[in-house]
Amino acid sequence: MEVVKIENVTRVYKIGKIETQALRSANLSIANGEFTALIGPSGSGKTTLLQMIGCLDQPTSGRVIINDTDVTKLNRNQRADMRRGHIGFIFQFFALIPTLSAYENIEMPLLLNGCGASERHERIMELLKAVDLVDRANNRPDQLSGGQQQRVAIARALATKPALILADEPTANLDTENGRQVMDIMQKLNKDTGVTFIFATHDPRVISYAERMVTLEDGLIVKDSQVQK
Numbered sequence: 001m002e003v004v005k006i007e008n009v010t011r012v013y014k015i016g017k018i019e020t021q022a023l024r025s026a027n028l029s030i031a032n033g034e035f036t037a038l039i040g041p042s043g044s045g046k047t048t049l050l051q052m053i054g055c056l057d058q059p060t061s062g063r064v065i066i067n068d069t070d071v072t073k074l075n076r077n078q079r080a081d082m083r084r085g086h087i088g089f090i091f092q093f094f095a096l097i098p099t100l101s102a103y104e105n106i107e108m109p110l111l112l113n114g115c116g117a118s119e120r121h122e123r124i125m126e127l128l129k130a131v132d133l134v135d136r137a138n139n140r141p142d143q144l145s146g147g148q149q150q151r152v153a154i155a156r157a158l159a160t161k162p163a164l165i166l167a168d169e170p171t172a173n174l175d176t177e178n179g180r181q182v183m184d185i186m187q188k189l190n191k192d193t194g195v196t197f198i199f200a201t202h203d204p205r206v207i208s209y210a211e212r213m214v215t216l217e218d219g220l221i222v223k224d225s226q227v228q229k
Contacts, residue, residue, distance in 0.1 A: 002065075003164050003196045004030035004053055009062035011048050011219075022048040023059070024219040030198060032163070035190045037210035038200040044216040046200040047168055053198065054087055054166045055079040067163055084112060088157030090167035090199075094149040096141040102128070102152045103137040109159045127155035130192075131185055147178030154185060158195065167199035171206050183209045 006028040013020045023045045030036055038046040051057040052064050055071050064071050067086055071079055089095075096105050103124055110120045128134045131151040141149050150170065157165050167186070171179035187209055190197050199206060207213065215223035 001032045002029050003032050003034075003067060004028070004198070005063075005065040006049070006052065007063040007065070009049075009052055009059045009064060011045075011052065011057065012060045021219050023052070026062070026219075026221050028214060028221060028224070030196060032196055033190070033194045034196050034198075034212055035187065035210060036196075036198050036212040036214060037207050038198065038214050038216060039202060039207055039210075040216035041202060043218075045219040046216050048219075049216065050166050050168055050198065050200045053164075054089060055083050084109070085160065086163050088160070088162040088165045088195075090150070090153050090157050090165065090170050092169040092172045094141070094146075094153050094173075096149055096152060096156075098141050101138045101140055102133060102144065102148075102155075105141075105152055106156045106159055109156060113160055123159060124155075127158055130158075130189060131155045145178065146174050147181055150174060150178070150182050151185060154182070154189070158189065158193070162195065164196045164198070167197065167201075169201055169203070170199055171201070171203050176205065179203070179205050 006026050009023055009026045011023040013022055026049060038049060040046050052059055059072060066082060071082055074082065106124045106127055107120055110123060128137055131154055133148060133151055136144060136148060171182055174182060183206060186197055189195065201207060210227055212226050214221060
């Protein structure tokens with residue numbers, strides 16, 4: 001089953017009279033349960049493609065289909081509903097709310113989705129256990145290491161049981177050991193839960209975990225290959 005389908009997507013940005021093509025007629029299908037890396041140098045279009053898949057931006061032309069829904073036909077509120085219900089995000093700078101504990105950061109998307117108190121607690125504790133942070137549940141982000149913060153972010157991304165997790169340079173601000181731990185956790189969650197992971201990166205540490213690599217250059221998908229393990 002396809003979770004993501006990109007059809008002839010082009011994205012043109014205009015600054016004054018200057019036009020920049022960030023994506024050029026991109027076509028891509030991602031099946032349920034894949035662990036895929038979008039790779040390429042800075043400016044290649046990988047983050048733009050991730051933003052299209054995440055309903056954070058709209059293509060200039062072409063279609064983006066998520067879980068059989070053409071999101072290019074949705075209005076802003078409907079795209080927000082799609083993000084909230086079907087897509088989890090992991091960012092380079094963690095994007096945790098600094099005044100909230102690890103527990104409360106994971107709880108936030110569940111509150112927004114109207115999840116009941118007992119169900120919220122059960123889900124949060126399950127996720128804290130999955131990312132090995134039960135003993136840090138009450139710590140705020142400034143009381144956690146970078147690796148621990150990213151693990152909280154992973155748990156938060158999984159809170160609503162999305163079909164798809166998008167990670168933009170998830171290890172960029174982590175040292176080698178923390179980067180490895182984060183990727184180990186993401187890989188294990190992919191295997192255990194079947195959730196689809198797509199991550200944009202130029203970090204060789206991350207690329208080594210990929211089961212599929214989609215290479216972009218100058219807004220074009222130039223290579224799409226399965227990784228032989």
